[in-house]
Amino acid sequence: MVPRAGETKTSDPHSLLLVDRFGRHHTSLRVSVTDACNIRCRYCMPESVNGFMAQERLMGFEEIERTIRILAGVGITKVRLTGGEPLMRPGLPRLVERISQIPSLQHIALTTNGMLLSDSMHQLAQAGLTHVNISLDTLREETFRRMSRREGLDRVLDGIEAAIQSGLPVRLNAVVLRDINLEDCIPLVEFARSRNITIRFIEFMPLDAERAWNQSQVVTGKELRKRVEDVFGPLALKQDTDPSQPSRDYVFTNGSGGIGFIDPVSEPFCSNCNRLRLTADGKFRNCLFGREEWDVMSLLRRGANDHEILALAMDCVRSKFASHGISDAGFEPPVRAMYQIGG
Numbered sequence: 001m002v003p004r005a006g007e008t009k010t011s012d013p014h015s016l017l018l019v020d021r022f023g024r025h026h027t028s029l030r031v032s033v034t035d036a037c038n039i040r041c042r043y044c045m046p047e048s049v050n051g052f053m054a055q056e057r058l059m060g061f062e063e064i065e066r067t068i069r070i071l072a073g074v075g076i077t078k079v080r081l082t083g084g085e086p087l088m089r090p091g092l093p094r095l096v097e098r099i100s101q102i103p104s105l106q107h108i109a110l111t112t113n114g115m116l117l118s119d120s121m122h123q124l125a126q127a128g129l130t131h132v133n134i135s136l137d138t139l140r141e142e143t144f145r146r147m148s149r150r151e152g153l154d155r156v157l158d159g160i161e162a163a164i165q166s167g168l169p170v171r172l173n174a175v176v177l178r179d180i181n182l183e184d185c186i187p188l189v190e191f192a193r194s195r196n197i198t199i200r201f202i203e204f205m206p207l208d209a210e211r212a213w214n215q216s217q218v219v220t221g222k223e224l225r226k227r228v229e230d231v232f233g234p235l236a237l238k239q240d241t242d243p244s245q246p247s248r249d250y251v252f253t254n255g256s257g258g259i260g261f262i263d264p265v266s267e268p269f270c271s272n273c274n275r276l277r278l279t280a281d282g283k284f285r286n287c288l289f290g291r292e293e294w295d296v297m298s299l300l301r302r303g304a305n306d307h308e309i310l311a312l313a314m315d316c317v318r319s320k321f322a323s324h325g326i327s328d329a330g331f332e333p334p335v336r337a338m339y340q341i342g343g
C-alpha cells in the first residue's frame with residue numbers, strides 16, 4: 001500500500017504528492033497503451049515503420065492498473081489513454097473497466113484517431129470511459145490521404161457519430177500543416193458546431209518521426225483564431241477553465257459550439273503543466289520533449305513494492321524542467337517520436 005498522509009513521519013506535506021521543483025502538482029497521467037497505429041500521419045509517424053513494440057515489451061493491463069492505482073493514491077485524478085492508436089490494443093475496454101474501479105479517478109479519457117471507434121464505443125462507455133477526443137484534420141478524403149497516408153476518413157466520421165451517440169463529452173483535435181490542410185480549418189469548425197461539440201487546434205510540434213518539422217508549416221493558434229473570427233464573429237474566452245489544461249478555450253458569441261487552441265510552439269503553457277506520462281513500454285516521462293525516461297516496467301517485473309514505484313514517479317516529477325525549451329538555442333527533439341511517447 002502507498003502510505004497515506006497520516007502514516008508518514010516526514011514533515012513535508014508535499015512529499016507524498018507529485019509536486020515538482022516549481023510547485024506544479026501533477027494530477028494528470030497520459031498512458032500510452034501501444035505504439036502501433038493503423039494510419040501514418042505525417043506530423044507523427046514515418047511512412048513505413050520497421051515493426052512496432054513486441055507484445056512482451058508492452059505493459060500488461062495489470063501492470064498499467066497497478067501503476068495508476070499507486071499514482072491515484074498521491075493525487076492523480078485524471079487518466080488519458082493514448083498511443084499510437086489506443087484502439088489497436090486488443091481488449092482496451094477491459095483496461096478501462098479495470099481502471100474505472102480506482103475510486104479517486106474522476107476522469108478516464110481516450111484520445112483516438114477514430115478509425116476503430118464505432119465498433120468499440122458502446123463497450124468503452126459501458127466500461128467507464130468518461131471523455132473521448134477524436135483527431136480530425138480534414139473533411140476531404142484526398143487531404144486525409146495526404147495527411148495520414150492511408151484511406152479511411154469515412155470510418156473516422158462513423159467513429160465521431162458513434163461517440164456523439166454515446167452521450168459522453170466528445171472533442172475533436174486538429175493539427176494544421178500550412179501546405180496541406182490550412183483550408184480545412186473553417187469546414188472543421190462548421191462540422192464541430194453543427195454537432196455542438198468542441199474542436200481544438202493543436203500547433204504542429206517538432207515530434208514527427210521524420211524530423212521534417214519546420215516553423216514554416218506551423219500555423220499558430222493566433223492565426224487560426226483570426227481566420228475563425230473573420231468567418232464566425234468574435235470568440236469569448238471561456239470562463240472557469242482549469243488553468244492546468246493545455247488549451248485556451250473560447251465560446252462563440254453567436255451560437256453553439258466551443259473552440260480551443262493548444263499553442264505549445266508559439267505560446268508555451270509549461271508553467272501550469274500538471275502532466276506525467278507513461279509510455280507503452282513502461283517508462284515514466286515528465287515532458288513530451290524530455291530526453292530522460294524512468295523505467296517503471298523493470299521495477300514492476302522484478303517485484304518492486306509500491307513505495308519503490310512511487311519513489312520512481314516522484315523522482316521523475318522532481319526532475320522536470322521549468323519548460324520544454326523548444327525555442328531555446330540548441331534544442332534537440334526527443335529521440336522518440338510522438339507515436340512512441342503517447343500524445
Ligand code: SAM
Nearest residue numbers: 043044083084085112113135173204205338343
Ligand atoms: N492515435 C491517436 C490520435 O491520433 O488521436 C492518439 C495518439 S496521437 C499521438 C495524440 C494526438 O497527438 C493527436 O491529436 C495528434 O493529432 C497529435 N499529434 C501527433 N503528432 C503531433 C505533432 N507533431 N504535433 C502536434 N500534435 C501532434
Ligand code: SF4
Nearest residue numbers: 037041044084113339
Ligand atoms: Fe497514429 Fe495518432 Fe500518430 Fe496519427 S497522430 S499516426 S493516428 S498515433
